[in-house]
Amino acid sequence: MARAEAPESAADPTAAASAAQLEVPPEIAAQSLREWLSAWAARIRSGDSGVLPVILAFAVITVVFQAISPHGIFLSANNLVNLFQQSAVFMVLAMGEIFVLLLGEIDLSIGYAGAVGAAVAVQLVQPATTKWPWWAAIIAGLLACALIGAVQGTLITRLRVPSLIVTLAGLLIWNGGMLLILLLGPFSGYPSLAGNNPNLHVLYNLMWGSIDPVASWIGATVVVIGIGTGLWLGDSRRRRSGLVAPPASLTLLKITLIAIVAVVVVAICNVNRAAFGTLAGVPWVIPIVLAVFGVWMVLLQRTRFGRYVYAIGGNPEAARRAGIKLSAIRTWCFVACSFTGGIGLLLYASYLGGMSNNVNGGQLVLYAVAAAVMGGTSLFGGRGKVLHGVLGGLVIGGIYNGLYLLGIAVQWQFIVTGLVLIVAVSIDALSRRSATSGSAARV
Amino acid sequence: MAEDSLLKARGIDKHFGPVQALTNVDLDLYAGQVTALCGDNGAGKSVLTKCIAGIYQIDQGQLLFEGHPVHIRTPRDAALLGIETVYQDLALADNLDIVQNMFQGRERVQNGFLDEDDMERAAGRTLADLRVTTVRSIRQPVRSLSGGQRQSVAVAKAVMWNSKLVMLDEPTAALGVVQTKMVLELARRLRDHGLAVMVISHNLNDVFEVADRIAVLYLGRMVAQDRASAFDRQSVVEYMTTGASSRAATHADGNGEKHGES
Numbered sequence: 001m002a003r004a005e006a007p008e009s010a011a012d013p014t015a016a017a018s019a020a021q022l023e024v025p026p027e028i029a030a031q032s033l034r035e036w037l038s039a040w041a042a043r044i045r046s047g048d049s050g051v052l053p054v055i056l057a058f059a060v061i062t063v064v065f066q067a068i069s070p071h072g073i074f075l076s077a078n079n080l081v082n083l084f085q086q087s088a089v090f091m092v093l094a095m096g097e098i099f100v101l102l103l104g105e106i107d108l109s110i111g112y113a114g115a116v117g118a119a120v121a122v123q124l125v126q127p128a129t130t131k132w133p134w135w136a137a138i139i140a141g142l143l144a145c146a147l148i149g150a151v152q153g154t155l156i157t158r159l160r161v162p163s164l165i166v167t168l169a170g171l172l173i174w175n176g177g178m179l180l181i182l183l184l185g186p187f188s189g190y191p192s193l194a195g196n197n198p199n200l201h202v203l204y205n206l207m208w209g210s211i212d213p214v215a216s217w218i219g220a221t222v223v224v225i226g227i228g229t230g231l232w233l234g235d236s237r238r239r240r241s242g243l244v245a246p247p248a249s250l251t252l253l254k255i256t257l258i259a260i261v262a263v264v265v266v267a268i269c270n271v272n273r274a275a276f277g278t279l280a281g282v283p284w285v286i287p288i289v290l291a292v293f294g295v296w297m298v299l300l301q302r303t304r305f306g307r308y309v310y311a312i313g314g315n316p317e318a319a320r321r322a323g324i325k326l327s328a329i330r331t332w333c334f335v336a337c338s339f340t341g342g343i344g345l346l347l348y349a350s351y352l353g354g355m356s357n358n359v360n361g362g363q364l365v366l367y368a369v370a371a372a373v374m375g376g377t378s379l380f381g382g383r384g385k386v387l388h389g390v391l392g393g394l395v396i397g398g399i400y401n402g403l404y405l406l407g408i409a410v411q412w413q414f415i416v417t418g419l420v421l422i423v424a425v426s427i428d429a430l431s432r433r434s435a436t437s438g439s440a441a442r443v
Numbered sequence: 444m445a446e447d448s449l450l451k452a453r454g455i456d457k458h459f460g461p462v463q464a465l466t467n468v469d470l471d472l473y474a475g476q477v478t479a480l481c482g483d484n485g486a487g488k489s490v491l492t493k494c495i496a497g498i499y500q501i502d503q504g505q506l507l508f509e510g511h512p513v514h515i516r517t518p519r520d521a522a523l524l525g526i527e528t529v530y531q532d533l534a535l536a537d538n539l540d541i542v543q544n545m546f547q548g549r550e551r552v553q554n555g556f557l558d559e560d561d562m563e564r565a566a567g568r569t570l571a572d573l574r575v576t577t578v579r580s581i582r583q584p585v586r587s588l589s590g591g592q593r594q595s596v597a598v599a600k601a602v603m604w605n606s607k608l609v610m611l612d613e614p615t616a617a618l619g620v621v622q623t624k625m626v627l628e629l630a631r632r633l634r635d636h637g638l639a640v641m642v643i644s645h646n647l648n649d650v651f652e653v654a655d656r657i658a659v660l661y662l663g664r665m666v667a668q669d670r671a672s673a674f675d676r677q678s679v680v681e682y683m684t685t686g687a688s689s690r691a692a693t694h695a696d697g698n699g700e701k702h703g704e705s
Contacts, residue, residue, distance in 0.1 A: 237560070238560060241560065241564070243560055243563050243564065244563065244580055244581065244582040298556075302556045302557055303552075303555065303556060303557060304550050304552060304557065307539075307543065307547075307550055307557060310536070310538060310539060310543075311536050311539060311543075311547055311548075313538065314536030314537055314538035314539055315534065315535065315536040315537065317532070317534065318533075318534035318535060318536055318547065319536070319547065319548070321518060321530075321534050322534070322547040322548025322549075323518075323519060323522075323548040323549075324547075324548050382536070382537070382538040383538055
């Protein structure tokens with residue numbers, strides 16, 4: 001048990017409370033913003049740093065690259081949009097990987113499983129061959145990914161083969177599968193998304209299309225008002241009925257932060273990015289990533305399925321005794337992981353302007369796991385959030401983008417990414433070890 | 444013992460291969476009473492508990508619950524009857540908060556989404572009923588609780604479901620003095636709520652502090668079963684270690700109501 005040194009003084013409520021205080025999430029213990037801030041600071045000192053390391057990492061990357069990139073180009077609107085487009089693939093893949101990491105499993109095949117789906121979709125819309133409408137092609141591609149996840153998940157849960165082995169085999173198999181699919185048709189392995197066909201165009205615009213600037217503002221306003229109202233109504237209802245809820249000022253602060261982020265993002269995206277002519281507006285990839293984030297967050301935080309995922313990751317034996325069907329939940333997590341991988345690789349195909357046999361799914365999966373872990377998700381199950389994938393993906397995208405701007409070769413990009421991963425995880429591990437309370441169970 | 448027992452086990456046999464774990468065991472558990480099940484290591488306490496909890500199935504014998512013969516084949520069957528077990532490992536997920544743990548596997552859902560407000564209210568009521576008041580917030584993760592608090596949460600989780608019989612497996616084994624008191628107090632409170640409580644323990648201090656009845660297993664046989672006042676420390680130790688007591692010979696077949704008033 002991690003808390004062997006647990007205080008033996010529970011009969012004295014104040015003593016027990018003060019001992020437990022450091023581990024209590026600040027938002028449930030605080031009555032006011034001031035209390036929340038001090039509880040938050042205490043929690044960070046106690047070793048539960050949450051998303052702080054990854055945010056610090058991103059801040060450091062931003063400052064360093066802004067200082068050393070030529071003409072301070074790193075923070076230009078053009079580059080920030082570019083950075084997000086590059087990060088989007090890592091973010092989505094990491095969000096998929098989090099499903100299996102929460103169980104304490106891993107999926108090494110997500111890159112190539114997703115690539116199979118993307119290859120299917122890109123092949124199916126080709127006007128020279130199958131001419132499928134874009135939506136049918138995307139559905140087919142994502143279904144292929146879900147099927148891959150179902151097969152792998154079934155092998156892992158029913159035959160009890162370790163996920164590391166099954167998905168390592170999957171990495172090889174789907175690499176081959178992707179190459180086979182790419183060789184179909186008259187494209188010599190490079191089905192492209194270039195051309196005037198509307199179906200090609202939709203897939204190409206997943207990454208490169210932009211929403212009209214005015215529509216961007218309207219969309220952002222609607223989203224912020226929607227989320228803000230939801231947060232406010234939920235929290236104030238809980239406060240009224242005496243349930244555990246953050247103080248009103250904290251709810252307001254959260255809503256304000258979301259609004260600020262939305263305004264900044266839209267404002268940046270609405271700057272004209274084109275050297276000639278006009279190219280402005282929020283790229284479609286931002287709402288796509290937000291949608292994946294939102295749907296998966298609701299699934300993991302607000303539904304039975306999500307609760308069971310955390311329960312299994314925390315204590316599988318307890319979950320089994322509680323009547324939770326472990327095999328089914330685990331299999332669905334692998335399905336969700338591969339499915340999300342399909343979304344990620346569709347974005348990647350769009351980024352590349354087509355599929356190619358150079359797509360390196362093996363490297364993408366490593367970035368995906370790195371992003372999730374950097375964001376604060378545990379490799380041992382039970383601890384992690386979809387948000388971690390987004391933040392970690394942003395850091396990896398930032399490194400990639402910054403080094404590219406500096407004209408530094410790819411070998412250094414690998415090394416720097418690896419170092420940042422080690423530093424981010426070490427900060428987390430060190431702060432946990434220095435904490436007085438349980439650490440082993442939470443690594 | 445004028446009233447009838449809630450759970451009546453008669454002639455229970457259980458073997459694992461050639462090993463006879465339980466031989467012709469009778470056991471009565473009464474509503475509104477704490478029964479302590481004692482016995483040395485390997486006496487069959489856990490096997491008997493797991494037979495009642497539906498983890499093992501009995502080979503021979505009969506279980507009567509509220510006077511009706513029942514077949515408990517799975518933990519689910521036991522839960523449907525109102526039998527809950529708190530195992531020594533407590534079966535709590537450290538990463539989930541108290542409410543989430545208490546509702547694990549039985550989450551309330553509204554329109555497909557978890558009804559957190561409703562669950563939090565219900566969990567809060569149960570904890571208040573049991574006067575588990577030392578936790579700072581019922582939304583704190585279970586890993587931040589002390590050993591006694593964890594035990595309390597596990598017990599509260601077991602009694603949330605209109606349970607009639609709660610079996611506690613070595614509830615105080617890992618606890619200090621103060622927390623032990625707290626957990627035993629909790630067992631008494633369950634009894635006062637009218638539940639049948641069975642406490643498995645070989646800590647005689649606990650047994651005599653909390654038990655209304657004592658049952659002693661020795662090498663898979665029930666060697667004594669009676670009101671706690673009919674035993675003393677010495678006789679229980681003798682039953683546990685030798686299967687008989689020189690001091691209180693009448694207890695050798697302590698469950699005199701065996702084929703009695705039912």
